[in-house]
Amino acid sequence: MAINTEKEVCNGNIKIIREGSAEKRVLSWNDEQCIGCGICKDVCPVEAIEMGPLGAIFKGIIDAPKLDIDNKKCVLCGICASSCPFNAMDLEIDGTSTKELPQYLKIKKDISLNQEACVLCKQCEVVCPRKAISIERELPERKTLVLGEIYINKDICVLCGICAEYCPADAIELIKNDMNPLNLNPYKDIVVDTDACVYCKVCEKACPHEAIEVVCYKCPFVKRIKIPELYKEIKGQTIIDKEACVSCSWCEKICPVNAIVVKKPFEGELIIKEDACNGCRACIEVCPCNALTFPKSEGQGKKSPRLAVNPEVCILCGACVNACPADVLEVKRTKINMVGSKIPSWENALNKLIN
Amino acid sequence: MPDHILSGIKAIVAVNLRKKGKLQKEIAEYLNMDRSIVSHYLHGRHPSKRVIRVSEEIIKLPVNNAIKIINSLSDDRDITSKIIKELYNAKIQVDPDRCILCGGCLECPHGAIYKDSNYRINIDHNKCKLCGNCISTCQTDALILKALPNKLEE
Numbered sequence: 001m002a003i004n005t006e007k008e009v010c011n012g013n014i015k016i017i018r019e020g021s022a023e024k025r026v027l028s029w030n031d032e033q034c035i036g037c038g039i040c041k042d043v044c045p046v047e048a049i050e051m052g053p054l055g056a057i058f059k060g061i062i063d064a065p066k067l068d069i070d071n072k073k074c075v076l077c078g079i080c081a082s083s084c085p086f087n088a089m090d091l092e093i094d095g096t097s098t099k100e101l102p103q104y105l106k107i108k109k110d111i112s113l114n115q116e117a118c119v120l121c122k123q124c125e126v127v128c129p130r131k132a133i134s135i136e137r138e139l140p141e142r143k144t145l146v147l148g149e150i151y152i153n154k155d156i157c158v159l160c161g162i163c164a165e166y167c168p169a170d171a172i173e174l175i176k177n178d179m180n181p182l183n184l185n186p187y188k189d190i191v192v193d194t195d196a197c198v199y200c201k202v203c204e205k206a207c208p209h210e211a212i213e214v215v216c217y218k219c220p221f222v223k224r225i226k227i228p229e230l231y232k233e234i235k236g237q238t239i240i241d242k243e244a245c246v247s248c249s250w251c252e253k254i255c256p257v258n259a260i261v262v263k264k265p266f267e268g269e270l271i272i273k274e275d276a277c278n279g280c281r282a283c284i285e286v287c288p289c290n291a292l293t294f295p296k297s298e299g300q301g302k303k304s305p306r307l308a309v310n311p312e313v314c315i316l317c318g319a320c321v322n323a324c325p326a327d328v329l330e331v332k333r334t335k336i337n338m339v340g341s342k343i344p345s346w347e348n349a350l351n352k353l354i355n
Numbered sequence: 356m357p358d359h360i361l362s363g364i365k366a367i368v369a370v371n372l373r374k375k376g377k378l379q380k381e382i383a384e385y386l387n388m389d390r391s392i393v394s395h396y397l398h399g400r401h402p403s404k405r406v407i408r409v410s411e412e413i414i415k416l417p418v419n420n421a422i423k424i425i426n427s428l429s430d431d432r433d434i435t436s437k438i439i440k441e442l443y444n445a446k447i448q449v450d451p452d453r454c455i456l457c458g459g460c461l462e463c464p465h466g467a468i469y470k471d472s473n474y475r476i477n478i479d480h481n482k483c484k485l486c487g488n489c490i491s492t493c494q495t496d497a498l499i500l501k502a503l504p505n506k507l508e509e
Contacts, residue, residue, distance in 0.1 A: 003459075003462050020458075020461065020462045021462060022458065022461035022462060022469075022470075023458055023461060023470070025458060045455050045494075045495055046494050046495075075455070075457035075459050075494045075495075076457055076458070076459075077455040077456055077457035077458075078456075078457075079455060093458070093474075101474065103472075103473045103474045103475075104456075104474065341473065343451075343455075343456065344451050344452045345451070345452055345453055345454055345455045345456075345495065345497070346455065346456075348452070349455070
């Protein structure tokens with residue numbers, strides 16, 4: 001007997017549940033993770049998925065879920081979950097995600113990091129469009145790199161504060177006095193914070209009374225610090241959130257030491273038919289990789305392309321195609337990177353993504 | 356009326372078994388019925404010729420359709436499956452090119468469908484009653500009744 005398939009909607013997220021005597025299946029979809037690429041809709045063998053008005057949703061014109069799943073049609077096969085490049089869908093069979101099961105086929109995308117090679121430069125953290133990379137680094141204290149001595153002759157010093165005004169490291173401070181009729185001086189002392197002082201000698205040169213003497217032992221401006229030594233002292237780690245990563249490979253492209261390797265889910269190209277573009281920006285808002293842009297014109301009179309894509313960071317997910325109201329974009333996929341066990345019917349479904 | 360047709364089909368099965376050399380007693384046991392009725396079947400005394408004719412037409416239908424009618428004649432799945440197995444060399448099979456592993460068919464009322472360790476769908480033909488429930492459940496037409504030529508026509 002066919003069993004009932006229930007649907008639960010909670011905070012905009014959808015759960016499709018089917019519990020029978022043989023097994024319990026739960027298909028869950030997360031609106032926040034979903035970027036509306038529509039791959040799930042394209043691979044669904046029973047046409048149970050319908051996309052929402054993506055352009056309007058991403059431009060904030062309307063608040064609606066990016067897709068809907070019809071529980072009357074859904075058979076909980078999980079092809080959608082295995083093909084979602086953004087981890088927005090998951091199928092659990094008796095509590096185990098099919099993504100964890102080698103018996104299932106999935107679209108492969110991956111990011112791997114060679115922590116040994118990573119120099120913790122943080123550039124990838126800055127460029128990642130999904131905020132999927134965070135770098136925690138501990139630097140040696142500055143005073144271990146900059147050594148020296150500073151001496152202020154308080155017999156000569158008039159507490160004018162000129163040195164403090166010049167100090168690029170804000171290391172010199174005048175200590176205020178409690179002013180009263182019995183104590184007329186505004187300042188009572190001058191102190192140097194040797195943790196902040198870089199022994200640059202600016203104060204020495206600035207002091208009109210020659211009250212300051214500075215000696216630099218390991219001044220970076222005089223004698224270069226050996227970088228390898230410093231590098232050895234830098235500790236830290238790069239943390240990649242693989243759930244959030246969309247494998248756009250932006251980090252890979254800019255990594256100065258090639259410490260990141262990214263495997264994209266598809267091969268192919270994104271075709272832009274510029275003439276049709278009306279500049280609505282829906283595609284730019286939708287793109288999970290920030291791969292699309294309206295280039296700035298190069299000088300006056302020159303016609304710049306209306307819309308451009310950087311194929312290096314495009315993952316060919318097709319979200320822009322769904323969002324575009326004017327049929328400007330077309331995804332031509334030539335290859336899908338798959339991993340897992342061979343399932344002929346699943347391969348047929350996934351091959352629908354190749355056009 | 357359904358009982359008449361069921362009798363007609365049983366009579367045809369009984370005659371088939373007799374031709375294969377089965378004894379009246381064995382036929383009665385197989386069809387789980389009284390020996391005297393089997394005797395009527397074998398001697399053409401019951402059911403009427405008209406009923407036999409209708410029954411023969413049903414049996415000649417494409418096997419997918421025929422089993423639907425035969426299954427509808429009785430709720431006793433033991434007897435219907437015996438009749439179907441005797442009339443047709445039929446088995447329900449999984450077409451791996453179509454099966455999407457959705458597991459909808461696992462709710463087989465006879466416990467004949469199971470997942471193997473690879474999560475692939477398999478059918479235990481000893482338990483299968485050929486009731487066709489899974490065929491109508493499957494959304495991708497991956498379960499098919501595979502029949503060798505109709506035994507009657509051999």
